[in-house]
Amino acid sequence: MSETSDDRIINELSNKEYEAGFVTDIETDVFEIGLNEDIIRRISEKKNEPEFMLEFRLKAFEKWKTMTEPNWANLKYEKPDFQSISYYAAPKNAAKYNSLDEVDPDLIKTFEKLGIPLEEQKILSGVAVDVVMDSVSVHTTFKKTLEEKGIIFCSISEAIQKHSDLVQKYMASVVPVGDNFYAALNSAVFTDGSFAYIPKGVRCPVELSTYFRINQANTGQFERTLIIADEGSYVSYLEGCTAPSRDENQLHAAVVEIITLKDAEVKYSTVQNWYPGDKNGKGGVYNFVTKRGICKGDNSKISWTQVETGSAVTWKYPSTILKGDNSVGEFYSVAVTNNYQQADTGTKMIHLGRNTRSTIISKGISLGHSNNSYRGLVKIAPKANNARNYSQCDSLLMGDKCGAHTFPYIESENATAIVEHEATTSKVSEDQIFYCNQRGLSTEDAVSLIVNGFAKEVLNKLPMEFAMEAQKLLSLTLENSVG
Amino acid sequence: MAKTLISIKNLKASIEGKKILKGINLEIKEGEVHAIMGPNGSGKSTLASVLAGREIYEVTNGSVTFQGKDMLSMSPEERSREGMFLAFQYPVEIPGVSITNFMKAAVEQHREHKGLEQLTPSEFLKMMQEKKDLVEIEAKLANRAVNTGFSGGEKKKNEVFQMAMLEPKFAVLDETDSGLDIDALRIVANGVNKLKNKENAFLVITHYQRLLDYIVPDVVHVLYNGKIVKTGGKELALELEEKGYDWIKKEND
Numbered sequence: 213m214s215e216t217s218d219d220r221i222i223n224e225l226s227n228k229e230y231e232a233g234f235v236t237d238i239e240t241d242v243f244e245i246g247l248n249e250d251i252i253r254r255i256s257e258k259k260n261e262p263e264f265m266l267e268f269r270l271k272a273f274e275k276w277k278t279m280t281e282p283n284w285a286n287l288k289y290e291k292p293d294f295q296s297i298s299y300y301a302a303p304k305n306a307a308k309y310n311s312l313d314e315v316d317p318d319l320i321k322t323f324e325k326l327g328i329p330l331e332e333q334k335i336l337s338g339v340a341v342d343v344v345m346d347s348v349s350v351h352t353t354f355k356k357t358l359e360e361k362g363i364i365f366c367s368i369s370e371a372i373q374k375h376s377d378l379v380q381k382y383m384a385s386v387v388p389v390g391d392n393f394y395a396a397l398n399s400a401v402f403t404d405g406s407f408a409y410i411p412k413g414v415r416c417p418v419e420l421s422t423y424f425r426i427n428q429a430n431t432g433q434f435e436r437t438l439i440i441a442d443e444g445s446y447v448s449y450l451e452g453c454t455a456p457s458r459d460e461n462q463l464h465a466a467v468v469e470i471i472t473l474k475d476a477e478v479k480y481s482t483v484q485n486w487y488p489g490d491k492n493g494k495g496g497v498y499n500f501v502t503k504r505g506i507c508k509g510d511n512s513k514i515s516w517t518q519v520e521t522g523s524a525v526t527w528k529y530p531s532t533i534l535k536g537d538n539s540v541g542e543f544y545s546v547a548v549t550n551n552y553q554q555a556d557t558g559t560k561m562i563h564l565g566r567n568t569r570s571t572i573i574s575k576g577i578s579l580g581h582s583n584n585s586y587r588g589l590v591k592i593a594p595k596a597n598n599a600r601n602y603s604q605c606d607s608l609l610m611g612d613k614c615g616a617h618t619f620p621y622i623e624s625e626n627a628t629a630i631v632e633h634e635a636t637t638s639k640v641s642e643d644q645i646f647y648c649n650q651r652g653l654s655t656e657d658a659v660s661l662i663v664n665g666f667a668k669e670v671l672n673k674l675p676m677e678f679a680m681e682a683q684k685l686l687s688l689t690l691e692n693s694v695g
Numbered sequence: 696m697a698k699t700l701i702s703i704k705n706l707k708a709s710i711e712g713k714k715i716l717k718g719i720n721l722e723i724k725e726g727e728v729h730a731i732m733g734p735n736g737s738g739k740s741t742l743a744s745v746l747a748g749r750e751i752y753e754v755t756n757g758s759v760t761f762q763g764k765d766m767l768s769m770s771p772e773e774r775s776r777e778g779m780f781l782a783f784q785y786p787v788e789i790p791g792v793s794i795t796n797f798m799k800a801a802v803e804q805h806r807e808h809k810g811l812e813q814l815t816p817s818e819f820l821k822m823m824q825e826k827k828d829l830v831e832i833e834a835k836l837a838n839r840a841v842n843t844g845f846s847g848g849e850k851k852k853n854e855v856f857q858m859a860m861l862e863p864k865f866a867v868l869d870e871t872d873s874g875l876d877i878d879a880l881r882i883v884a885n886g887v888n889k890l891k892n893k894e895n896a897f898l899v900i901t902h903y904q905r906l907l908d909y910i911v912p913d914v915v916h917v918l919y920n921g922k923i924v925k926t927g928g929k930e931l932a933l934e935l936e937e938k939g940y941d942w943i944k945k946e947n948d
């Protein structure tokens with residue numbers, strides 16, 4: 213039997229190589245593998261942390277030891293061996309950088325390869341970037357402009373030392389230490405991440421952006437992000453991630469917390485492109501992430517937008533607690549899985565305040581042998597009068613070996629609430645591909661076009677700088693279609 | 696003497712082992728319009744699909760030479776870029792992809808193939824407008840997703856619009872007239888006539904002589920049971936309209 217077009221399409225796509233899969237040869241300072249109290253003390257010491265942080269870590273470690281890995285997600289993977297991971301890897305001398313000139317040229321090259329906008333021209337275009345390589349934050353651009361407005365944007369390590377009052381007040385206030393297995397682990401061993409504080413009434417004039425990269429083999433990346441938007445402030449925050457191609461699985465377990473006070477708004481966008489493993493399912497990053505925000509004040513808003521194309525296994529539910537009256541939560545997601553990738557992703561919208569509103573738009577795209585699940589919870593508490601939720605979950609399948617699953621949970625304890633859920637599943641058909649081919653588009657471009665059309669509603673939500681990259685990632689090559 | 700644009704020799708094709716095309720011979724010169732008629736299921740759409748390079752059909756024999764090149768060895772997208780266009784009998788819906796974006800992507804591919812510079816967005820939009828006027832399609836149709844929720848007639852008009860955009864050398868229109876009201880039929884036919892020139896050619900598949908009143912063919916073929924069993928001038932279409940296909944079937948069964 214001849215190869216069907218579906219097979220051909222899938223082959224073409226799965227043969228695409230992971231473009232960010234190079235390794236940078238830089239001298240690093242790495243801890244031996246394994247996890248115990250001593251390792252945690254050493255991480256804290258390396259980072260020169262105040263006492264409260266060490267206590268926080270040790271408490272989290274105690275908690276973690278009593279917990280077990282969750283099993284409820286629609287995922288199959290070999291559980292990581294936590295004793296075979298190194299919990300600290302830092303490019304040597306990392307902390308000393310004051311200007312770009314001092315940074316290891318190899319590191320700069322890495323970032324250039326990744327297209328990270330560290331150079332002056334990009335800075336002029338208005339993106340402030342914090343780069344986290346393995347465990348340590350190596351560079352934060354645009355600091356001065358931000359400082360003038362009273363905005364704090366720095367690595368979490370620096371924040372722990374210089375802004376310990378804010379850190380102490382807000383860290384783990386949204387994601388408690390014992391929230392889940394991976395959050396507990398992160399709380400014990402996190403090595404870096406980003407911190408942002410937007411003062412009262414300030415509209416952050418630039419997009420804040422963090423790039424995460426795992427470079428070192430056998431290291432886990434456990435970053436911690438904390439964003440606080442004080443009353444009436446606004447910030448748009450971007451997060452991007454890549455990792456080299458390696459045969460063994462790498463673990464990434466991040467925690468992101470967002471707090472919005474009265475009338476504040478945070479827009480959080482992610483383009484996640486961790487190494488997904490090869491086309492036979494070997495290697496790849498385990499992406500187990502806890503992201504949660506709280507609309508603490510009235511009339512505040514948190515909006516999550518994510519484009520998930522990488523990782524071998526993704527377990528991720530950016531969620532919003534709508535505590536303030538009239539607060540708004542949004543979740544826009546595109547998740548693409550190919551080959552043997554698995555994604556179990558979605559959101560939770562917890563309506564506590566009155567007149568709270570949430571919108572969920574999820575677009576799942578499955579190719580190859582992959583599995584893509586949407587899991588969402590909309591919870592309306594008894595006091596959340598007139599709460600509204602609208603959810604839409606669409607799945608697009610290509611070929612007949614992949615799967616799409618939708619698990620929407622609704623718990624409403626208030627009769628005045630209105631919760632709407634819509635779901636569709638469709639297939640990229642051979643007819644569609646052929647129709648595009650007949651107009652002169654290659655199969656790859658055809659798939660890009662169809663996938664982008666399918667995901668348009670979400671891609672439109674991304675900030676300009678990210679939209680392009682997301683499109684490129686989405687179907688890998690989009691140069692020839694419309695921007 | 697006009698040059699031969701496409702030459703089909705003893706073309707045989709099957710699907711899932713079932714023989715559909717059983718030896719097609721057809722030669723079309725630049726500037727010509729050929730019509731193909733024939734009963735349902737005789738293989739007209741199959742011929743169109745095979746010419747366009749649809750992989751589900753297996754070509755078991757024969758050759759197709761298009762502008763001197765072996766067309767059967769080209770991928771469907773190469774055939775398109777080389778100037779072959781198929782107006783589908785059943786145009787396909789592509790949700791979320793606007794006609795504008797779709798055509799922009801297609802035109803870019805065609806221009807790149809020809810080594811032409813890409814159009815600026817405003818040049819492209821101007822071209823869209825010209826072609827919309829040419830085939831008299833409503834401006835707002837172009838902002839909608841390709842064929843999605845279009846009426847039968849709108850889909851057919853959209854095919855002609857795309858043809859106008861891509862300016863093919865050789866276009867196959869597979870029952871582009873069916874499902875059109877009288878006005879739409881005239882519009883579509885006029886569109887084709889405006890696109891027609893000395894260097895291109897059309898192969899028009901139809902069941903109705905009516906279309907051929909508007910698009911006057913140089914040659915009419917009857918396809919029956921996978922073979923061209925009769926070839927004549929435009930009067931052959933009139934004869935078929937009058938007598939039906941029974942006499943053709945009798946002659947060939």
Ligand SMILES: Nc1ncnc2c1ncn2[C@@H]1O[C@H](COP(=O)(O)OP(=O)(O)OP(=O)(O)O)[C@@H](O)[C@H]1O
Nearest residue numbers: 710715733734735736737738739740741742751784
């Ligand atoms: N994908 C397919 N699978 C099985 N049989 C097919 C397929 N495509 C075409 N055929 C068969 O091939 C024969 C020719 O079909 P084709 O669509 O080419 O006819 P046609 O002349 O275009 O008919 P109509 O006038 O109804 O459009 C029919 O018997 C049809 O059932």
Ligand SMILES: [Mg+2]
Nearest residue numbers: 739740741784
């Ligand atoms: Mg047909």
